[in-house]
Amino acid sequence: MSRRPFLTRLTAPLASMLLVASATAGVLTTTVVPASAAVSAGGFVGVTPNRLLDTRTVGQTPCLLTARNLTVTGGATTVPVGASAVALNVTVVSPTLPGYVTVYPTGADRPTASNVNYVAGQVVPNGVFVKVGDAGQITLFASGGCPDVIVDVLGYFDGTTPVEPGGFVGVTPKRLVDTRSPGEGPCLGTPRNLTVTGGTTTVPVGASAVALNVTVVSPTLPGYVTVYPAGAARPTASNVNYSAGQVVPNNVTVKVGDAGQITLFASGGCPNVIVDVVGYYEGGSPVLEGGFVGLTPKRLVDTRNVGEGPCVSALRDLTVTGGSTTVPVGANAVALNITVVSPSIPGYLTAFPTGATRPTASTLNYVAGQVVPNGTVVKVGDAGAISLFASGGCPHVIVDVVGYYEGTVALPGDPTNLEVWGSNDFGQLGDPSVPASAASPLRVGTSTGWTSVSTSGSFDLEQSHTCGIRSGALYCWGINDYGQLGNGTLDPSETPTQVGVGTTWQSVVAGGTSTCAIKTDTTLWCWGDNSYGQLGDGTGSQTESPVQIELSDVDANIGLGWTAVDVSQTHACAVRTTGSALWCWGDNSFGQLGDGTYDSYYSPTRIAGSAAWANTSTGWFHSCSLKSNSTVFCIGDASAGQLGNGSDFTPEPPLYVRATPSGDTTFDWTAVTSGAYHSCARRSTGTIWCWGDGYLGQIGTGVFTFSGRPVQADAGTNWATLDAGDSHNCAIKTTGTLWCWGDGADFKTGIDTIDGVATPTQVGSVSTWSKVSAGYRNTCAIRTDTSLWCWGANDQGQLGTPSHRSGPGASPVFTDAADVAGSHATSCTIRISGSLWCSGSNLTGGLGDASGLDSNVPVQVGADVDWATVTAGGFVGVFGDPVAFACATKDSGTLWCWGDNSSGQLGDGTLFQSDAPSQVGSATDWSSVSAGSNFVCGIQGSGDLSCWGAGSLGQLGGGGTTSASTPSAVAGGPWASVSAGNTQACAVKTAGTLWCWGNNANNQLGDGTITQRNSPTQVGVATDWVAVSAGGAASCGIRSAGSLWCWGDNSSGAVGDGTVTSRSTPVQIGSGNTWQQVAVTGYAEFTSDAHSCAIRTDESLWCWGGNASGQLGDGTTTQRTSPTEVVSATAWGYITVSDTYSMGLRG
Structure with missing residues (x-):
């Protein structure tokens, strides 16, 4: 599927097709509001109206006695060669006998279909979509009466293939049904389903909508025909209105329903019906500019109804997007069926974009007492409205929307953005004006797909480097004095440089001046400095390329089975699947290898009795490892209390000690990580505990001191992952926020300070982090969109990029998002595909995935791909826990909510939390919904407003302070839009007035007081409000x-x-x-x-x-x-x- 650059799609390729009242009495010609030609494949492009043929004009005669070919592309037609189909207005003038005109692609067999049916003496116009035939021509055929014919071109459909979703494909007109024919009747006395895709229809299965010509023949009584998607509720809309005995054609576009069918309904008179298909709109998503989106027909106005009148005596604006219209804000044109009813004198009706100068055009012409329907397309004007003008006779007008043409649409681009931030004292960021250190993000190239990252360094050698895995390939950058980048050289790199050519790397650890990594086949490879034997290859020799670490005498799979590895300044430890054994090698001067001796080893040495180890982490001169029974054992140097047993005396001889909080014998550790002289671990409760050196704040308790036993670093219980650097730590909460504390030198905490930070402090405002690695002088982290970020020192190229952004930036979580909503602890996004994704805290079911598990990456909410809009709410609970819920509408107009329900905000009549979407009632006309902290307001139908959830501050707007667990009506509509704030709400009426209600302690209702309002109170007297955010x-x-x-x-x-x-x-x-x-x-x-x-x-x-x-x-x-x-x-x-x-x- 082709994609055009975003900036070429800012103007939608749409046109308003308007029937013009010309100087020739009773004859209808056409005009169009032109639009850009930058459309998706198959999209519509309007042109300045151009008359192609008028057989009454000298040189264009005679009348249509025989079939006639007409060139519609190239030359002076204004339609480019290569267009796939043209949009025409074809008017029959003064035929001498009854008959019909058929318009079809030149070169195709003449179909048994018609476009304009007429009787003697009539002037009959109709909109026609026709596929372009041979040599850029179409063919016109009249069955009799030698009518004069006027053909005006209004626009064309892009001829690029393959046609994209929503694009038009013209077909040779094909008759689908004629109830007058044997075997196709009877007349339409009851609703009838008609298959319009597959089989012999010429329309493929999967088409989203079909373009039809529907003709009503010889009804016995007045009435109307409604055409709508099979399976949908029959709407209060009509497509063809008729009187007894009439023959009435109309151009009808209808969304395809269940089983590829549409439904035909006649209100009375049992008319015969002819249905011809002239084209279809491609199915699939996303629908792009110019693409058509079909809807179940929705009545927007009927001026005969109470509250919707009066008749159209002059000019009237009608909102056609947003609110209850079913057309999204931003649509550039709407497909309407407009019917004039009972005018008192002859005249014409013009529909045009609000804000535009009224054209000398008409959408339909009428005579006194007539009922006249016409299908049309009108460009959307100011404030999402169109204008209706009647020249006389004060007709009643019925307007039904059947679909819309997309405006600007967000398209999938690069799936992720990769950014970093840090110092530039060597100019390695490519911007000499950048200061030596910075705490703001910078981008690493343009690549995406990062799944693993590790950054580290050497204190005594002042070495720093970083490594990461992207799409299975391994990259390293930074200083390379010892070959730690693994690229076969000693050359440093300021940008990621691939290690070899393989794409099967699974995890990587950057040590002080060496690196180790595990492949997907569970083999272990190391490279770089080997002065202490820390590579484990048995040589003690430095290597600039990866070497495999093998065991010589254990089992047949001597090089396989590695699951975890960590490398420090001088030693390394790893876990192997066989017996969950722990192996260590390198320097052992403090007994940190764990074998009970001070002997160093150049090859992996199995730690005696070390079964059932789950993970391991190495500090400078100590090691801590996690067993499968959730206990943490540490060994080696204890001079700063880093072993966690309450002592700062290093055991003699070396022995493992259990890290134990004071007075706590609960062993529920889930992860452990070691810094230079401290360690931290996470418990199953979601809490973080640290011990050892804390004089730079790395213990995280708010004081700058050491602790010989684990102490809780933060009161929160929603920590998901953490990593200890040499003298600082970083951790990610289940909300996706990133927090760092400890030594702030080089801005490595990302908090815009070089001072020590003694408590976990949030890094920026982004809430989409999933992995983090804290190193010696910098930190790197990966977002849930697989983008990689680094910060801190960059004097050795360890941040991997020459680009720079000097401050916390606002970046989209998705680049293919159609709607997005965020609350305090969760965010949800609807992607262009219609799928719904949420991330963050799931403590109260706010993610809607029924798992009950927090997620640092977006998780899909079910498998549905028909979500339309989303809103999220929440707050911080009394114990500091995040409380979250969300609501979303579907294309069907149904409303669904999930998450916290402590105040009834899910609207399901209960106070029970729901971990998956639960439908709010059975209504199918929700159009706008907004979530507050613990209540919701929504608009449905013709502007009815309801609120539910917490109501103690009057925020439900019903006049009281009682909470409600089901939607409760707010009087005073019709309402156009609503916004729910924390404990108050505001809404705009269709009349343009603004109203607010609820808590007013901070003047947030805007009524000049601090008085709580339990029902809507008008804000000022203005009548031109179009949007509000409470x-x-x-x-x-x-x-x-x-x-x-x-x-x-x-x-x-x-x-x-x-x-x-x-x-x-x-x-x-x-x-x-x-x-x-x-x-x-x-x-x-x-x-x-x-x-x-x-x-x-x-x-x-x-x-x-x-x-x-x-x-x-x-x-x-x-x-x-x-x-x-x-x-x-x-x-x-x-x-x-x-x-x-x-x-x-x-x-």
Whole structure:
């Protein structure tokens, strides 16, 4: 499938097909709103309307007495040679007899299908999609009456192949059914399913929608025909309206339903029906610019209904995207069926983009008392609306949407971004202006797929290097004085250099001046410095290339079975599958090899009685290893208490001691890691414990001292993985956040300080980390998207890149995301495929994968690929645990929620947590849903608003303070959009007024008071609000002119007016009118973290407010009180923010 660069797809290739009332009475011609030709394969491109034929004109006669070929591409047609199909308006004028016109590809056999049916004297227009035939021509055939024919071209479909999802494929018209024919009847007295794909239909199985010509013949009573996807509920929409005895054709596009079928329903009069297929839209995803997305027909307005009138006497705007329309915001055109009912005098109706100058065009013409339907496509205008204009007769108008054409769509690009940050005192970053050290991220090349990384160094030799595995290939970079890069030379490398050509590496460990790695076949290989025998190859000789480590006298598989290895400055230990045995080699001057002696070894030595070892870790002169019974034993130097047995005396002779917290005999260790003179371990409770040297803060208890026994480094119980460097540690929480503590020299903790840090401190605001390696002077980590990041010293090229970014940056978690939402501890993303993925804490089921397990990598929520929108909520519980839940809608309009339900926020009538999506009721018309900290609000149907969950602060908007476990109606609609904040909510009505309710302690309702409101209260008197984001203590909204307004608590600067003064009513942010989307922090554990971000019409991203975690993305951690542009940000399409991080979608 081909992909065009993002910037070539900023303008959607769509056109509004409009029927023009010309100077010739009763004759309809066409015009089009042109659009860009940068479309996906098969996408639609509108052209300036061009008349190709008018048989009444001299030189173009005669009338259509015989079949006639017409050139529709090349020359002056405005359609390029190579177009696959053309969109035409074909008008029959003044035939002398009844009949029909068929339009088909030149060179094809004339089909038994028709496009325009007529009776004598009529003027009948119809939209026609026709495949281009031989020599760029189409053929016109009239069955009788020698009608004059007018042909106008409106646009064409891209001829690139293969056609991409949503692209159009024209076919030679094929009759699918004619109920007048024997064996195809009877007339349409009851609903009837019709197969439109597979078999002899000419439409392949898997097509998403079909383009049809549907003709009603000789009904006995007035009525209408509705065409809709089989299996869907019959909508209150119509495609062809008729009177008794009429012959009425209409162009119908319909989404394919169950078993490749559509359903035909007639309201009365048992009409005969003819259905001809003229083309289809490709199935699959993603649907790109110009591609069509079919919908179950949805009625947008019927002016005959109470509350939807009056009749169209002049100009009326109609919202066609967002809210309950079923068309997403951002669509560039909508496929509609517009029906005029009972005008009092003749006239015409024009549908055009809101904000555009009304064209001299008509969508359909009518006479007094008529019911006239017509299928059309209209480009979406300002604020997601179209405008309807009636020239006279005040007709009632019915508008049904049957689908839409995609606007700008996020496309999959490189699956991950690889970035690093650190010093540049040797210029190895490629930017001489960069300071010697930095704590901000820098990118390592453009490659992706990193699965393992290790960084280390040598204190006495001042050596640092890093190694990582990418797609099975092994790469190393940094200093290479001892051959530790394994590239066969002693040349250093500032960028990753591959070790050999193999792609079967599984794990790697960078030691002081040597390296060891294990392949997928469980063989062990080492290289580099061998002064102490730390390579284990029996020689003591340095080697610049990997050598296999084999055992000579154990069993037949002398080189296999290695599962884990660690290398320190001078010695190494590894675990082998046979008996889960532990083997060590190298320097043993402190007894650190564990064999009870001080003898050094140049080959692996089995540690006596060492069965059932699970893992091992080596410090400078001590070793700690984990047994399969969850106990940790350490041996070697104890001078700093690093053995964990409460003593700083090294045992004589050397012996293993059990690392034991004071007074605690519970042995539930799951991982252990050793630094130079300290060690840390993780328990099954999710806690981290450290012991040994702590004078640089590496014990993590808040004090700079040593501990001879394990002490808990942090109160949290959600630590997932950790690694000890020489004098600092880094660990990842189950939320995906990264935390470091200890020695800050060279900024290796990533916290923008060179001072020691005595408690775990978060690195930036990203919450997608999965693996980390802490070394001697730098640290590297891998995100869940397989991107690799490094920070700290880079004077020896150990960060592996010459590029640089000087501050915490805002980066998308996915590059193929269609929707994204983040809460305090989890984030969820819907990808273009329609699949749903979540990552972070799963303590309360917030990931929705039914596993109950936290995940540092995104996990798919079920196997469905029809998710449409997602929202996430949560907060920090009373014991500091993350509480999370989420809700999402599907393409079917159903709503599903999962996770914490302590306040009834899942809407299922219970208070029970759900670890997998659970449907909220049975409604199928949810269009907009927003999650607060522990409540949810959503819009369905024609603008009905409901809220549920916690209600003690009036946030449900029902007038009381009672919580609700099922959706509870909020009066006062119809509502267009809603945003749930921490403990309050705001919503915009379809009339453009803004209303807020709930907690108001910080002026967050914008009504000029601090009074709690239990039901919606209007914010000011403006009637042009188009968007709102309700935050935790502040809120922001956008008005139709593009102006941005904020209000509420401003202590963090989240209001953005250049002050820290709270605002009780909306204040305009700046003077510009170029804002198109805004997001404000909902729940924030600390108010100082609250921030806001907004996107301008030029697709630049601006943020302001709290910035302690770099969440503003401006390269600093400085609070901003007015909008500040995100560093290096362009082509932003969507932004959402949580308390300490921001997530955005951009090209």
